[in-house]
Amino acid sequence: MKAHMLSILVENRAGVLSRVAGLFSRRGFNIESLAVGVCEEPNMSRITVVAYGDDAQIEQVKKQLNKLIDIVKVSDITYRDHVARELALIKVNAETGASRAEIMQIATIFRAKIIDVGTRTVVLEVTGDSEKIDALEKLLRHYGIKELVRTGRIAILRGLKTVKSQKPE
Amino acid sequence: MKTGANILIESLAREGVDIIFGYPGGSVLPIYDELYDSSIRHILMRHEQAAIHAADGYARASGRVGVCLATSGPGACNLVTGIATAYMDSVPVVAITGQVPTSMLGNDAFQESDITGITLPVTKHNYLVKDANELAGVVREAFYIAKTGRNGPVLIDLPKDVNTDLVKNPVPAPDIVSLRGYQPTYRGHARQIERAIQLLMEAERPIIYAGGGVIASGASQELVEIAERLLLPVTSTLMGLGCIPCDHPLNLGMLGMHGTEYANFAVTECDFMLAVGVRFDDRVTGKLETFAPHAKIVHIDIDPAEIGKNKPADVPIVGDAKTVLRDILARVSTRDAASPWLQKIDAWKKNHPLRYNDGDGLHPQFIIQQLSDLLAGEGIIVSEVGQNQMWAAQYYCFRHPRQWLSSGGLGTMGYGFPAAIGAHFARPDEQVFDIAGDGSFQMNIQELGTVAHYNIPVRIAILNNMYLGMVRQWQELFYDRRYSYTELPSVDFVKIAQAYGIEGMRVESRDEVRPALQAAIDAEGPFVLDFRIEREENVFPMVPAGAAINEMIGGHQQ
Numbered sequence: 153m154k155a156h157m158l159s160i161l162v163e164n165r166a167g168v169l170s171r172v173a174g175l176f177s178r179r180g181f182n183i184e185s186l187a188v189g190v191c192e193e194p195n196m197s198r199i200t201v202v203a204y205g206d207d208a209q210i211e212q213v214k215k216q217l218n219k220l221i222d223i224v225k226v227s228d229i230t231y232r233d234h235v236a237r238e239l240a241l242i243k244v245n246a247e248t249g250a251s252r253a254e255i256m257q258i259a260t261i262f263r264a265k266i267i268d269v270g271t272r273t274v275v276l277e278v279t280g281d282s283e284k285i286d287a288l289e290k291l292l293r294h295y296g297i298k299e300l301v302r303t304g305r306i307a308i309l310r311g312l313k314t315v316k317s318q319k320p321e
Numbered sequence: 322m323k324t325g326a327n328i329l330i331e332s333l334a335r336e337g338v339d340i341i342f343g344y345p346g347g348s349v350l351p352i353y354d355e356l357y358d359s360s361i362r363h364i365l366m367r368h369e370q371a372a373i374h375a376a377d378g379y380a381r382a383s384g385r386v387g388v389c390l391a392t393s394g395p396g397a398c399n400l401v402t403g404i405a406t407a408y409m410d411s412v413p414v415v416a417i418t419g420q421v422p423t424s425m426l427g428n429d430a431f432q433e434s435d436i437t438g439i440t441l442p443v444t445k446h447n448y449l450v451k452d453a454n455e456l457a458g459v460v461r462e463a464f465y466i467a468k469t470g471r472n473g474p475v476l477i478d479l480p481k482d483v484n485t486d487l488v489k490n491p492v493p494a495p496d497i498v499s500l501r502g503y504q505p506t507y508r509g510h511a512r513q514i515e516r517a518i519q520l521l522m523e524a525e526r527p528i529i530y531a532g533g534g535v536i537a538s539g540a541s542q543e544l545v546e547i548a549e550r551l552l553l554p555v556t557s558t559l560m561g562l563g564c565i566p567c568d569h570p571l572n573l574g575m576l577g578m579h580g581t582e583y584a585n586f587a588v589t590e591c592d593f594m595l596a597v598g599v600r601f602d603d604r605v606t607g608k609l610e611t612f613a614p615h616a617k618i619v620h621i622d623i624d625p626a627e628i629g630k631n632k633p634a635d636v637p638i639v640g641d642a643k644t645v646l647r648d649i650l651a652r653v654s655t656r657d658a659a660s661p662w663l664q665k666i667d668a669w670k671k672n673h674p675l676r677y678n679d680g681d682g683l684h685p686q687f688i689i690q691q692l693s694d695l696l697a698g699e700g701i702i703v704s705e706v707g708q709n710q711m712w713a714a715q716y717y718c719f720r721h722p723r724q725w726l727s728s729g730g731l732g733t734m735g736y737g738f739p740a741a742i743g744a745h746f747a748r749p750d751e752q753v754f755d756i757a758g759d760g761s762f763q764m765n766i767q768e769l770g771t772v773a774h775y776n777i778p779v780r781i782a783i784l785n786n787m788y789l790g791m792v793r794q795w796q797e798l799f800y801d802r803r804y805s806y807t808e809l810p811s812v813d814f815v816k817i818a819q820a821y822g823i824e825g826m827r828v829e830s831r832d833e834v835r836p837a838l839q840a841a842i843d844a845e846g847p848f849v850l851d852f853r854i855e856r857e858e859n860v861f862p863m864v865p866a867g868a869a870i871n872e873m874i875g876g877h878q879q
């Protein structure tokens with residue numbers, strides 16, 4: 153079992169997300185993370201799904217996804233040269249001046265931004281791969297995380313290649 | 322100015338629809354009002370499940386798209402089993418449902434149900450139309466999707482206001498549908514076809530394993546031609562019956578759980594398998610590891626997701642069965658007959674024929690054989706589900722594709738009778754028989770009302786064992802004869818038929834079988850035959866669930 157990253161180009165129609173999500177759950181896969189947004193093509197969206205499965209299982213899911221009428225392209229980019237990012241917003245306790253200073257130091261090391269400062273909390277914004285965000289979260293736990301919001305992973309191929317320009321697999 | 326309902330009926334007519342099976346209700350009143358003076362015929366069924374099965378039977382018998390219509394909420398929900406049935410067997414139907422007005426969507430309004438959500442996993446595609454302007458295009462697309470690629474059901478959900486809205490200049494349907502996300506492959510890959518032929522020519526013990534895809538693609542003729550030219554024995558799935566005439570010397574009949582011994586032996590020993598329009602279903606393969614263990618497998622299917630799903634293929638060919646088989650035919654002439662193999666198969670056929678205990682009492686297999694004989698293997702045979710289905714599949718001598726309609730993938734009891742009604746309207750000149758079980762028949766028995774109403778000459782032959790026979794058989798074999806809730810009390814089906822004004826006859830002995838069948842065949846209208854068969858007759862041979870298919874019980878080894 154391995155985390156696979158699927159980049160799915162879909163027609164921007166009502167219900168398309170539930171078609172995609174439903175297919176995963178129907179075939180017994182948990183979606184690890186999901187990100188949806190408009191993309192470079194008009195009336196299209198790109199969905200990035202991270203799901204665990206062996207290569208054969210993921211291949212089967214890919215074929216099933218391809219059968220959905222609203223889905224234009226499905227690419228498994230797990231083994232292709234890509235960069236991936238997630239975004240997290242973390243609200244941390246910062247009651248004392250000392251902890252506040254430490255948190256700001258940690259933020260600098262992680263190239264996180266402080267985007268809100270309250271009397272008793274600060275909010276950090278961080279982007280990076282999952283491991284980086286996990287590491288930051290672990291460090292901040294010491295101060296008390298009041299709330300953590302994390303997006304699904306998004307990814308893009310390196311260099312000239314695009315997911316769109318690939319032939320349908 | 323046109324209303325949505327107007328556009329809908331016009332669009333259906335443009336798709337060549339001549340008949341709709343349906344049931345009215347509040348949200349579809351505007352559509353029914355259009356139907357009142359439309360040239361499209363509407364058959365009022367007695368249950369929405371029957372409407373979708375009838376549309377399915379119409380589609381399977383004709384190869385055209387079947388259409389059904391139901392109201393919102395309960396009406397739409399009653400379609401679900403039938404949609405799932407059509408989905409599992411890849412049948413092209415378009416189901417049209419009413420919906421609450423768009424302004425009320427999502428409010429739990431009276432008779433609202435999220436039918437596009439509910440049917441998401443059992444439709445090839447579905448639509449909730451929110452603008453009457455889109456309607457013509459949606460109908461065009463729906464028919465296109467249902468009937469191309471791997472066929473399947475498509476649902477169109479129409480809120481009431483979409484049906485009543487006036488549209489000034491409705492957007493016409495495109496002449497050619499083009500969908501970026503849907504481009505089925507018809508032509509097989511040339512190099513793969515080359516490889517397939519090479520393996521085929523090298524084979525010593527080849528076999529063809531043919532399924533519903535052969536029927537759907539209209540490839541039966543090509544299949545028989547390949548078989549004859551290259552001397553390939555053919556076994557077919559439940560869904561593939563009729564792709565080769567039953568009495569063809571190369572035919573091995575059905576394989577799998579209730580297949581013939583010789584088909585299952587041949588599959589187990591073959592060294593090459595040409596799998597066409599099949600999906601290696603568990604009822605066919607039994608234990609997967611021992612299914613065709615020595616074979617190089619060439620798998621032809623229009624749905625890439627079926628190839629390699631259950632059994633890896635040595636040569637996968639994505640494409641339409643007819644197109645691919647034609648391409649193969651164009652490149653092969655003859656093959657040195659592997660006569661030892663065919664001799665071996667002939668010996669199996671001789672020594673392990675289908676058989677039953679033909680002693681005293683009324684045996685269902687005998688009834689099917691007599692019917693097959695009387696109709697000379699012609700006509701349309703529809704089945705219910707259970708033992709009746711397997712006996713019909715085993716003992717009727719099918720000669721043509723689209724002659725055998727049965728719920729294979731879902732195994733839906735209650736399918737047969739309404740599907741037979743649909744089949745009649747598809748091919749009114751054919752004798753249509755529903756081979757029924759007493760349990761299944763009672764699942765859509767209300768359709769006696771429909772056949773009486775329209776005087777539809779469908780014949781129902783109930784193989785009445787007063788049991789949910791197939792379940793009882795499993796209880797007998799695997800649960801120590803503990804017949805838990807499978808016994809059905811006797812029902813006087815003839816009297817029920819008579820109450821609807823339908824002729825019927827009870828048959829209790831062997832001698833009465835032929836005259837009774839003949840009476841049904843000669844009847845002007847519908848006819849019910851209540852055959853009181855041996856109650857504990859079993860379907861044999863049988864591969865126990867999860868066993869290898871050459872490990873059959875009730876065969877000749879014992």
Ligand SMILES: Cc1ncc(C[n+]2csc(CCOP(=O)(O)OP(=O)(O)O)c2C)c(N)n1
Pocket residue numbers: 705706707708709710732733734735757758759760761762784786788789790791792
């Ligand atoms: C709708 C539905 N419910 C339950 C079943 C499970 N089932 C399969 S065969 C069968 C018994 C069918 O009885 P009957 O129609 O009398 O046919 P027989 O096997 O006796 O010929 C049952 C209950 C089913 N296939 N479909």
Ligand SMILES: [Mg+2]
Pocket residue numbers: 758759760784785786787788789790
């Ligand atoms: Mg029965």
